[in-house]
């Protein structure tokens with residue numbers, strides 16, 4: 473039996489799965505936490521990856537590994553390959569003005585046409601502009617820029633040569649200086665942001681292998697959402713992931729083109745595209761609500777399910793970390809409609825779940841406007857472990873929700889890529905062991921809930 477490993481180096485933690493390369497059966501797994509914060513020294517990811525690998529029993533017997541990771545993070549290296557400053561993560565909003573400036577300089581239509589997205593604080597190109605403006609000396613000594621998953625793959629390879637940095641189309645397409653339609657970097661946009669040209673990772677096709685230590689094969693890896701799409705074998709079904717970010721995406725043969733900036737025209741990990749909408753506020757809204765109510769996540773779920781649909785008219789706008797979709801980096805959360813009659817812990821818990829889901833549902837509408845068929849939603853990510861989220865999601869989204877069962881879909885997708893690389897086949901392995909029939913959650917849509925949420929959320933836009 474050959475073994476492959478998949479890594480998900482996500483915002484909050486690192487997860488590793490080891491699977492049978494032919495059947496996809498799970499053999500062992502491990503995880504380790506990442507430090508909190510929106511600025512993180514990459515060395516912490518490397519430490520967490522090695523801890524998670526140890527937790528998973530190491531790489532003994534493993535033939536190939538692929539790393540998937542949180543997208544957009546700015547990792548800057550000097551000419552010796554040393555990290556220049558801690559990485560700015562996708563959810564760091566200090567680059568909001570830089571993003572606005574880049575859009576003002578060229579126009580939203582230009583960006584959408586050139587690289588499939590309109591800059592917001594999250595994208596690497598905006599972080600590089602912030603870097604050049606606020607830390608010019610550090611920026612000047614930056615010789616290479618890469619993304620979290622590229623850097624971890626390079627660390628695993630054992631190389632210290634910048635020329636060995638490799639990325640893939642899916643993660644490159646989230647930088648803001650890569651054109652997914654032609655598969656080429658837009659170095660003019662990189663230079664516009666950073667002020668000078670640097671070495672960028674080679675963009676490998678989905679099955680190109682890098683030889684690591686001891687003959688271990690390293691796949692090109694992927695952005696975490698593209699890896700989840702591969703780990704679900706999602707075809708063109710709409711996926712909602714509720715981790716730190718709330719993401720809504722669907723594989724497509726056509727690139728997205730949305731000058732409004734709501735839908736980012738990313739690439740996927742198979743050679744197609746992955747139009748995607750991302751919010752800054754998902755699982756952590758529930759973490760914060762549980763802490764505020766003095767309960768754990770299971771109790772929060774029970775409280776939310778004890779309230780009536782609509783939370784008695786209470787609406788939570790969940791912009792606790794600012795927001796990316798809509799683009800309101802300085803927004804804060806708000807509670808609307810509080811009365812003596814509805815001021816209960818149960819209603820508050822329910823309003824948090826409904827508010828987080830309503831915020832994510834904005835992405836469903838935006839994706840549908842780009843042509844996605846939203847007839848059901850596959851739900852993944854840490855917050856999908858909440859029974860309340862699983863049961864309330866169809867009542868907010870207005871379509872059935874499909875639950876793929878326990879598992880780490882991003883790490884699974886990375887493992888599937890590793891098996892694909894190992895097999896040398898034209899298509900990824902079938903892996904029927906992974907793709908059992910999903911559980912189905914259905915509920916009648918709560919009348920007026922989305923409208924009430926939209927009205928509350930719109931107050932930010934009209935202020």
Ligand SMILES: Nc1ncnc2c1ncn2[C@@H]1O[C@H](COP(=O)(O)OP(=O)(O)O)[C@@H](O)[C@H]1O
Nearest residue numbers: 482483484485715716755769853854855857858
């Ligand atoms: N049963 C649960 N109910 C609600 N949230 C949960 C539950 N289990 C885990 N989470 C949350 O999921 C998040 C981690 O999910 P994950 O998808 O790994 O995030 P990320 O990919 O951003 O690192 C944490 O905020 C955690 O509190």
Ligand SMILES: O=C(CO)[C@@H](O)[C@H](O)COP(=O)(O)O
Nearest residue numbers: 482483542543562715716717
């Ligand atoms: O910024 C995006 C996608 O554009 C996020 O989806 C990040 O990729 C982080 O994902 P999680 O760690 O929250 O799963």
